Amino acid sequence: MATTDRQATTLALAHALSAAERGLAVLPLSRTKLPALRSPHHDDPEPAAPCHGECGRPGHGVYDASTDPARIRELFAAAPWATGYGIACGLPPHHLIGVDLDTKPGTDASAALRETALRRLFAIPDTVVVLTPSGGRHLWLTGPPDTVVPNSAGRLAPGIDIRGAGGYLVGPGSRTGHGVYMTAPGTAHLPPAPCPPSLLRLLLLPPPARHPAPPAPGTHGRGLVRFVRSAHEGQRNTRLFWAACRAYENGIGPALAAPLAEAARRTGLSEREARATIASAARMTGHRPPGARP
Known part of the structure; x- marks a missing residue:
């Protein structure tokens, strides 16, 4: 050797x-x-x-x-x-959960995680971050001792893999054929942070149905429009993004895009800002943004 x-x-x-x-x-x-x-x-x-x-x-x-x-x-x-x-993930005392943010061409996993946090109303905590040789990142979180988090690939969002029970993370200081894994500056001293409850619920959800039956844009759609219309300054983009995500997840996004944009404009957002936020929600939920070419 x-x-x-x-x-x-x-x-x-x-x-x-x-x-x-x-x-x-x-x-x-x-x-x-x-x-x-x-x-x-x-x-x-x-x-x-x-x-x-x-x-x-x-x-x-x-x-x-x-x-x-x-x-x-x-x-x-x-x-x-x-x-x-x-x-190894999932073992006591930490019950480690690894959030693997990949860097495949055309995929921004870090942005996808930020959008998921915005959509689900949780904050990404300060925690240990390991930098991979390919430019990706591993976030270390901890889970409850009585909860088994499964491994998954791309289920949370494209480019985001989860390492749970039965999985493992490459440790910082490891040398591979592509380079060395290193702890991100300023995070080595941190303990793994508890997984936000809203994120934990997402990790435990069963995979969504591939072809859910789209409901009619009735009362639920009107409620989302009212939710956006009642936003105050500082809430406008967040509320619009959240409402648009809910609309697309429930199959009424295309029908509700214009009413949501109009409601956002009434709160003070520009047409361009409103359309960009709705397009981001469409991409985040796996749909074609309004006006996108096939």
């Missing part, structure tokens, strides 16, 4: 042990971000039930994760090619 690889393994072990001191269960990762140890059951006949480490041998992925320094050293000794470490 090259000297640089040995150094990377030594550094990864040091970072992993430091994370374990904070109560975070860790496991060794390879340069591909996958668990470094191969399954001991790779050549076994198909078992009746999957083994999650009950056999006592390492190589069970996230189920190898531990906070015991002796165990962590054993795992890294068995995987001297490891150059990083993973942090």
